[in-house]
Amino acid sequence: MADHAHVLADLRSLLSGSLSAPSGSAPAWAPDEAPHGVLTELSGAGGRTTAAIAWVCAAQRAGDPVAWVQLEGGPFFPPDAAACGVDLDALVVVHVPRSAEAPRAAGGRVGQTRRGGGRGVRVERRHRPASDAQLRAAEWLLRSGAFGLVVVDLTEAALPRFGRSSAGWQGRLRSLSERYGAGICLLTASTEGDPSAGAFVGVRLAPRRIRRADGTYALHYDVLKDKIGFATGAPLAELALLPPAGLDAAPVEAPTAAGASRWRERAS
Amino acid sequence: MTGGTQRGTGSPRTAAVVLAGFPLQLAMHDHPRWAGSIVALADGDGPLAPLVCLNERARRAGLRVGMPAGTARELFPAAQLDVLDPDALVRSHDALTEALGLFSPRIAPEAERSGAWLLDPEGLEKIYGGYDVWAKAVWSYLRGRRLEATVIVGFHRDRALALARAGRPGARVLDSAGAERALAAEVPLRALALSSLGAGAGAGSGAGSDPGARASTGGKGGARSGAGLCAKVVDALAMLGVHTLGDLLALPPGELSARFGPEVAAFYLRFSEGPQLPIQPQAFAEPVEACFPIDPPDAEVTRLLFAIKGALHPLLRQLHARGEHLRVLHVGLTLASDSRELSTVLLHLRDAASDPSGDVKGAAPRVRVGRPFSGQGDAGRHAARGAEAALAQRRSPVNAADAADAVAEAEVEVEAAIVRLRVEPAEATLDARTLVDLLYLQLERTTLDGPVAEVWLGAEGERRRLSQETMPLAAEPPAARAEARAGGRARELPRRDLRAASETLARVRAAYGLRSVTRAVLRDAHLPEAGFEWEPVVDVTAAVATRAVCAQPSQVGAEVSRALGPSQTMPIMRRVFPRPLPLAGSAGAPPRLPPSYGTGGREGDVRRLYGPYRISGGWWRRTVRRDYYYAETERGVLVWLYYDRPRRRWFLQGELD
Numbered sequence: 001m002a003d004h005a006h007v008l009a010d011l012r013s014l015l016s017g018s019l020s021a022p023s024g025s026a027p028a029w030a031p032d033e034a035p036h037g038v039l040t041e042l043s044g045a046g047g048r049t050t051a052a053i054a055w056v057c058a059a060q061r062a063g064d065p066v067a068w069v070q071l072e073g074g075p076f077f078p079p080d081a082a083a084c085g086v087d088l089d090a091l092v093v094v095h096v097p098r099s100a101e102a103p104r105a106a107g108g109r110v111g112q113t114r115r116g117g118g119r120g121v122r123v124e125r126r127h128r129p130a131s132d133a134q135l136r137a138a139e140w141l142l143r144s145g146a147f148g149l150v151v152v153d154l155t156e157a158a159l160p161r162f163g164r165s166s167a168g169w170q171g172r173l174r175s176l177s178e179r180y181g182a183g184i185c186l187l188t189a190s191t192e193g194d195p196s197a198g199a200f201v202g203v204r205l206a207p208r209r210i211r212r213a214d215g216t217y218a219l220h221y222d223v224l225k226d227k228i229g230f231a232t233g234a235p236l237a238e239l240a241l242l243p244p245a246g247l248d249a250a251p252v253e254a255p256t257a258a259g260a261s262r263w264r265e266r267a268s
Numbered sequence: 269m270t271g272g273t274q275r276g277t278g279s280p281r282t283a284a285v286v287l288a289g290f291p292l293q294l295a296m297h298d299h300p301r302w303a304g305s306i307v308a309l310a311d312g313d314g315p316l317a318p319l320v321c322l323n324e325r326a327r328r329a330g331l332r333v334g335m336p337a338g339t340a341r342e343l344f345p346a347a348q349l350d351v352l353d354p355d356a357l358v359r360s361h362d363a364l365t366e367a368l369g370l371f372s373p374r375i376a377p378e379a380e381r382s383g384a385w386l387l388d389p390e391g392l393e394k395i396y397g398g399y400d401v402w403a404k405a406v407w408s409y410l411r412g413r414r415l416e417a418t419v420i421v422g423f424h425r426d427r428a429l430a431l432a433r434a435g436r437p438g439a440r441v442l443d444s445a446g447a448e449r450a451l452a453a454e455v456p457l458r459a460l461a462l463s464s465l466g467a468g469a470g471a472g473s474g475a476g477s478d479p480g481a482r483a484s485t486g487g488k489g490g491a492r493s494g495a496g497l498c499a500k501v502v503d504a505l506a507m508l509g510v511h512t513l514g515d516l517l518a519l520p521p522g523e524l525s526a527r528f529g530p531e532v533a534a535f536y537l538r539f540s541e542g543p544q545l546p547i548q549p550q551a552f553a554e555p556v557e558a559c560f561p562i563d564p565p566d567a568e569v570t571r572l573l574f575a576i577k578g579a580l581h582p583l584l585r586q587l588h589a590r591g592e593h594l595r596v597l598h599v600g601l602t603l604a605s606d607s608r609e610l611s612t613v614l615l616h617l618r619d620a621a622s623d624p625s626g627d628v629k630g631a632a633p634r635v636r637v638g639r640p641f642s643g644q645g646d647a648g649r650h651a652a653r654g655a656e657a658a659l660a661q662r663r664s665p666v667n668a669a670d671a672a673d674a675v676a677e678a679e680v681e682v683e684a685a686i687v688r689l690r691v692e693p694a695e696a697t698l699d700a701r702t703l704v705d706l707l708y709l710q711l712e713r714t715t716l717d718g719p720v721a722e723v724w725l726g727a728e729g730e731r732r733r734l735s736q737e738t739m740p741l742a743a744e745p746p747a748a749r750a751e752a753r754a755g756g757r758a759r760e761l762p763r764r765d766l767r768a769a770s771e772t773l774a775r776v777r778a779a780y781g782l783r784s785v786t787r788a789v790l791r792d793a794h795l796p797e798a799g800f801e802w803e804p805v806v807d808v809t810a811a812v813a814t815r816a817v818c819a820q821p822s823q824v825g826a827e828v829s830r831a832l833g834p835s836q837t838m839p840i841m842r843r844v845f846p847r848p849l850p851l852a853g854s855a856g857a858p859p860r861l862p863p864s865y866g867t868g869g870r871e872g873d874v875r876r877l878y879g880p881y882r883i884s885g886g887w888w889r890r891t892v893r894r895d896y897y898y899a900e901t902e903r904g905v906l907v908w909l910y911y912d913r914p915r916r917r918w919f920l921q922g923e924l925d
Contacts, residue, residue: 045905049841049925065769065808073846075922078788078800080841088788090809092769093802094776095784137776146769146808209840209924211904217840242839244924247898247906251876 031205031221033058034149034183035230038202039174041186043194047207047219047241048187049075052151054239055185057085064148064182067092067141069134071156080244094141096133131157135169142176142184149183154197156189170200192224202227209241215248217241279445281399282547283387283421285368285406286432290383292321294360295350297414306347310337313351320352357381364415365550371406374549378429386425386547403439425547426538427452430513434459452539453514460513461502497535501528513539556586557726565604565719569711572720573704580700583727592729593696597703599689599710602722689714691778694770694806696730702771709778769808794883795892796844796921842908844922851909851918858899859909859918865901876900880911898924 034040034055042048059066070076072095082088131154138152177184188197196204204225210218219239223231287293291309296302306329309321315338322331326347331340337349361381368375374388389402396402403419410417416437422428423445431440431448434455442448497505505528510516516524517539525533538544558579566572576599587594691706773785786802793799853859858874879897894910901907906924911917 045923045925047840047925049843050838053841054838063764063810065764065766065810072784075843075845076788077796077842077844077922079790079796080839081788082790083839084841088790091787092773092805092808093786093788094780095786095802096780097784133780137780140772140775141769144765144768144772146764146766146772148764209904209906219838240837242837244840244842244898246881246896247840247878247924249878251878251900 031055031230033062034185035203035228036181036183037174037178038228038230039170039177039184039186039197039200041188041197041201041204041225042207043188043190043196043204043224044192044206044208045189047209048155050209050219050239050241051205051207051221052185052187053081053084053086055149055183056081056091056151059149059183060087060090062148065090065092065146066149066151067094067138067147068151068153069094069096069137069141070153071095071130071134072097074153074156076153092141092147094137096130096137098130132169135173138184139169139172139176142173142180142182145180145182147182149185151185151187153187154189155187167198167200170198174200174202192222196225201225203230217243279423281389281421282423282425282428283372283389283403283406283419284378284425284428284432285385285387285410286418286429287364287383287410287415288418288433288437289321289323290361290381291352291357292323293383293415294357295321296323299348299350300414302348306331306344308337308340308347308349309352310349311352314338315341317351319349354381364410366552367409368406369550369552371402371409373552374547376547376549384429384432386429388547388549389421399441400439403441407437407439422448424448424452424539425544430455430460430539453512453517455513456511457497457502457505457513457516458511461497461499497532501532504528555726556583556590556729557724558583559722559724561722562720565721567716567719569708572711572723573708576707576723576725577700577704579723579725580703583725584698584700587727587729588698590729592731593698594693594703594727595696595730596728597691597707598724598726598728599691599707600724600726601687601689601716601720602724603687603716603718604721687714687716690782692774692782694767694774706774706778709775713779713781766808766810770806773806773808795894840906840924842922843925844908845920848910848919848921851920853918859911859920861899861901861907861920865903865905865907873902874899875902883910896921 032054042051056066056068068076068091070093074095076093078088081091134152134154134157138150141147141150173184176182186197186201190196192206202225204223206222206224208220208222210220212218217240219241221231226232292307295307295309304325306326307323308319308326308331310317311320312318315336317337318334319331319337319340320333322333329344329347331344331347340347341349358381361377361383365375365377365385368385368387372387372389372392376386378384378386387406389399392402393399396405399421403421407417407419418432418435418437419439420428420432420435421439421441422431423442427448428442430452431442442451505511505516510519516536519536521533521536521540524536560575560579562572562575580597584594689707689710691703691710693702693706697703777785783802783804785805787805789801789803791799791801849862851859851861858877861874877897877899880895881897883894883896884892891914893913895913896908896910899907899909907920908922908924909918909920912919
């Protein structure tokens with residue numbers, strides 16, 4: 001119990017600003033809702049899903065419909081989202097087939113080519129990356145103007161980078177986001193050292209889960225790109241993370257020669 | 269009972285068709301490998317779910333209706349236990365009702381999900397050559413679909429139904445009303461008990477009970493409107509020496525009502541000599557459909573859409589005349605590869621089906637004229653050969669049952685071979701442009717193996733509804749948003765149009781499949797992958813967001829949440845893999861994570877391990893024992909993994925992100 005009190009004291013001091021963020025020189029900062037009118041990217045693997053779900057909660061509290069776009073059989077885990085306060089009944093989850101075909105860019109007929117040029121010929125389809133289909137679904141959702149936030153989980157898809165097609169979908173998503181006052185958030189698997197998804201990405205954040213010495217966790221945001229001053233002047237805050245049941249127990253260290261027996265004890 | 273041909277008896281005929289143990293038959297139909305095994309259906313998933321249907325082997329082994337599924341699993345680990353799906357039962361029942369409509373225009377299901385139907389065969393004996401041929405055709409048709417039916421052609425609806433329930437599978441025609449009365453008097457009451465309805469009282473398939481019938485009974489009554497007695501009443505009557513229907517009918521009705529209640533008296537009256545109610549046939553809606561050729565065959569999507577659009581308008585006008593809007597548009601595309609071969613067969617079959625001369629007798633159901641009767645590739649050619657064989661057999665009245673089987677098989681193959689599309693707008697509409705737009709998206713993701721030779725369109729309509737008002741979700745800012753405004757960080761809030769959202773979801777469904785737009789529904793289950801399901805969603809609903817506390821927070825987490833308030837805390841989210849990833853490592857050694865968790869292309873090393881937390885579930889179906897851990901890698905990544913004890917292997921369930 002004493003340990004817990006110590007943890008709480010640290011968290012309180014952290015929230016009041018007296019405790020500096022443990023890594024880097026950037027101040028502790030946590031956006032309470034997704035930026036609107038701009039293409040946002042959440043990178044890294046240290047807390048992007050948690051950050052995105054926090055924004056989903058904020059959008060739902062504001063009364064906005066929210067959609068989550070992922071590949072079929074994607075990693076979204078609804079029980080945790082519900083535990084965060086997400087209204088699952090109102091959260092539309094779009095599953096894009098992994099073999100989905102996308103059409104040509106605007107102006108094209110369909111994503112197919114014909115051999116022979118006449119009637120009665122065999123129709124061939126051109127396969128495109130599944131991420132194209134995800135972005136296309138996101139574009140439709142935004143274009144309806146009915147959604148306040150669309151999260152696109154691109155962590156399992158090869159993201160089209162650079163080039164004309166990249167600029168095309170990015171530009172459309174950004175303009176639709178701006179037009180309808182909606183948030184569009186891309187979850188990518190790139191790390192801090194990687195380039196962003198594209199030039200139209202206005203805000204790029206890398207949420208990091210920080211484990212403190214006392215065993216608690218907090219979410220810290222590294223601002224990798226901020227074209228609109230989203231982070232400027234934001235209030236200092238840091239999101240305290242609640243570990244799932246079981247993660248706060250005493251861990252077993254790596255199975256060195258000495259620890260192998262403990263491993264066997266635990267596993268037996 | 270005899271199987272002769274009867275003419276001129278004077279009394280109108282009534283036929284009863286009963287599929288004994290209807291849910292069990294459907295289960296066996298879906299799982300042919302279960303033949304010879306102990307099979308039982310439970311009314312729910314879980315160890316305490318009661319068994320509701322048993323096959324004869326299960327009954328002989330000692331299983332009983334009402335026994336918990338977990339007990340049955342413990343007693344017979346090799347038994348095939350399945351969960352009864354009421355929705356599938358209703359769908360199958362409706363499909364069979366429609367299929368039996370091929371044999372008589374007047375058909376009445378005895379009750380929902382009961383597996384029993386009443387048909388009016390009057391006049392059809394002139395087409396089929398006798399009631400016995402007609403009855404055998406019905407029986408053969410069902411047998412061709414691997415369903416064991418009892419078909420009785422009698423004179424009294426309730427007596428025929430009782431005889432069908434108590435009889436063995438087959439087709440029988442009763443000679444006279446007197447014979448029917450005499451045979452019905454010998455039917456044991458236990459065969460008509462509600463717990464046995466649809467099961468043939470163990471005589472036929474030996475199945476146990478019909479939950480559909482049971483579910484449809486109401487209150488404490490001893491009987492229901494169809495035919496059936498409460499098991500307690502049957503026991504009570506048996507103690508008085510009343511075992512058969514004849515014994516019951518010999519009792520004075522007034523005394524029966526006073527002792528057992530009015531419902532038993534009503535049951536008595538249904539079998540007595542009084543006037544019987546005629547069959548209340550189910551109304552069949554005339555299908556709204558169109559079929560037209562594409563000549564020459566074409567594969568170009570734009571031209572196909574243009575042709576379809578031209579045919580859509582008459583369909584929509586038909587619906588409009590009915591006061592309906594289109595809810596679902598079914599599109600069948602016949603590819604040109606087999607069209608020439610199949611068109612000949614189709615022509616013959618259509619001629620045969622409409623031939624009133626009687627040279628096609630007894631065997632087959634009507635061929636659905638106007639539907640695309642072709643396929644693609646080998647399946648279509650095979651179906652064509654089957655259909656030709658069926659046609660040849662139909663012209664020979666020798667083997668009617670085999671001909672019906674062949675037709676049924678050919679139909680199944682043809683159905684499987686047709687390229688079908690289903691267009692479902694966000695709400696019922698008469699706007700052809702919307703439908704063409706959605707159809708365009710479907711055609712985009714459909715691969716056609718050749719040019720289309722024929723198009724069939726079928727429309728499902730629904731009564732016109734009042735148009736939905738646009739719901740301005742953000743018209744009244746919720747409290748949180750008001751706070752944001754006060755804080756000076758508010759943005760100009762647009763109005764959200766739920767109808768536009770629904771239309772967009774319809775487009776997504778058209779492009780990526782009917783199950784691509786979902787919402788999550790949580791289930792009460794131990795295993796993570798069983799803790800939720802994806803449910804198709806059509807409309808967007810407004811969020812009722814509440815700041816929930818983590819369902820199972822850790823001790824520290826709960827205290828932190830209480831101290832800081834829920835708005836400043838957040839549970840760590842987990843990402844789960846669609847299928848757990850097998851890892852290297854044994855029980856005595858730590859797991860080795862994939863290289864993506866390591867550095868320099870090496871496998872990831874686990875530094876710390878939190879756990880284990882043992883989860884056992886589904887033991888009444890298959891043994892699951894998992895030891896769950898959270899593992900921290902050298903790079904600080906947290907993953908969620910488990911050791912599968914029965915399989916002695918590590919699996920990566922997901923990661924914390």
